[in-house]
Amino acid sequence: MLRIHFTREDVGRIRIAAGPVPAWEMLLSLHALRGPAGHGVFGPWRARTLGALDPSARLLLRLAPPRGYSPDFLTPAVGDDVEKTVDAVQSTARDRLRTDLALLAGQLGTATSWMRPLADGDPEALRRVGAAMRRYHRQALDPAWDGIRAVVAAERAARAADLLHGGAERMLSRLHPRIRWEPPVLSVAYPVPKQLHLRGRGLLLIPSYFCWARPIALRDTRLEPVLVYPANRGLRRLGEPADTSDGEVLARLLGATRAAVLEQIAAAEGATGADLVRRLRISPASASEHATVLREAGLVVSHRIANTVVHMPTPLGRAILDGGVRTPPSHSVLSSFPPATGRSFG
Structure with a gap:
């Protein structure tokens, strides 16, 4: 622990x-x-x-x-x-x-x-x-990297929403199933016993796409305190192509750009206007307009976090996307290395 x-x-x-x-x-x-x-x-x-x-x-x-x-x-x-x-x-x-x-x-x-x-x-x-x-x-x-960034952004938005709605207590208590907040101690399931005293330095939480199963910390407790933990709660695979047949149906229903906006918001479990501009190469005004229409239709909800608005899918929005099943695409440098048998911890 x-x-x-x-x-x-x-x-x-x-x-x-x-x-x-x-x-x-x-x-x-x-x-x-x-x-x-x-x-x-x-x-x-x-x-x-x-x-x-x-x-x-x-x-x-x-x-x-x-x-x-x-x-x-x-x-x-x-x-x-x-x-x-x-x-x-x-x-x-x-x-x-x-x-x-x-x-x-x-x-x-x-x-x-x-x-x-x-x-x-x-x-x-x-x-x-x-x-x-x-x-x-x-x-x-x-x-x-865009897929990694989307997963981490969604996790960050969810934890920021916890902070806004329930303070640090709620955020720390909902970080991960292997993390337990019992003030003033955050207990993390760990393969070795370890004590980390923050002593006023604070803690940097790092949600990570490739962190799997267990959170991880640096071994040297004198370094800046960090806790890296799994961000990919939706088990999203990188580079998954959309099912084009279902995508075409959704595009006919909502319009191609608006359908793409909804898909991006749902795929990332939340997105900002800047995320939509970058991923879809649309203007900020267009991203704002489409998000507003989707919100008014009950397909997304929007939360303001500081100066940023985060859009997240509603159950209705997810239901509309249910047909869009995603599937993985159909001399190794590992040849001299044995396979992994566990995780690495500091």
């Missing part, structure tokens, strides 16, 4: 990540790559991704074993920018590299030759890690 101890100040300093965090999605998707080929959610993404990766991914797979410890330096606290993430990893202090890689070597039973220059902070070794991260994100995550 992981027990996170809050003070009164910490409750007021809870934040939710503004979007998917590249460092965590990279790390946890590397774990997913080692999972079962037939995984109900990750299987189609895994099959597509394995054919797209170049050999540089092997370095990241070595650094991120699917069970046990993955080095904390791979997930720096730099937000949603890939380049800043890579820069932060490449700028990791030598003491941190040595500590983290010693822990990894202890788990593996030996310090292999590729670890030593990295643990010494060798610039070329760090450059290789950064280059591998850029390539991996481009090959594995960029093609799916």
Whole structure:
């Protein structure tokens, strides 16, 4: 069990990540790559991704074993920018590299030759890690990033609604079935006993598409406190094509653009006007008009959260979309790695 101890100040300093965090999605998707080929959610993404990766991914797979410890330096606290993430990893202090890689070597039973220059902070070794991260994100995550962002945005909107309607108590109590809020302690089902005292630092909540089954935290409790937890409550698969026959019927009923707006709102379990503009390439005025018509028809509801309006589907809106069943699309870098047998925890 992981027990996170809050003070009164910490409750007021809870934040939710503004979007998917590249460092965590990279790390946890590397774990997913080692999972079962037939995984109900990750299987189609895994099959597509394995054919797209170049050999540089092997370095990241070595650094991120699917069970046990993955080095904390791979997930720096730099937000949603890939380049800043890579820069932060490449700028990791030598003491941190040595500590983290010693822990990894202890788990593996030996310090292999590729670890030593990295643990010494060798610039070329760090450059290789950064280059591998850029390539991996481009090959594995960029093609799916809109879907990842939509799932995380929906989870973030739902938790923000909890905060508005019931305060921090309600939000913390509804984070995940494996998380229990018993003030002033947040208890998380965890494979090892762990205590995290926030001491006024607050807590950053990071909903993650690739976090699966259990929440995860950094091993080093001196680092910025974070709790990464599964965002994909709807078990949405990445890159699922719509059923075009049902989509055509819906388009005739509502109009093509309005039908697309409703589908996007439902698929993401909630969307803002900016989300609709970006995904559908329509104007802000058009997104607002279509969302208003759908709301007046009882197909969506809209909640204002600070300066942002989030649109979410109603049961009637979902019922209209029920015919739109989504199905997955009909020399691996994993050849030298055993399959995953569990999750990775700090």
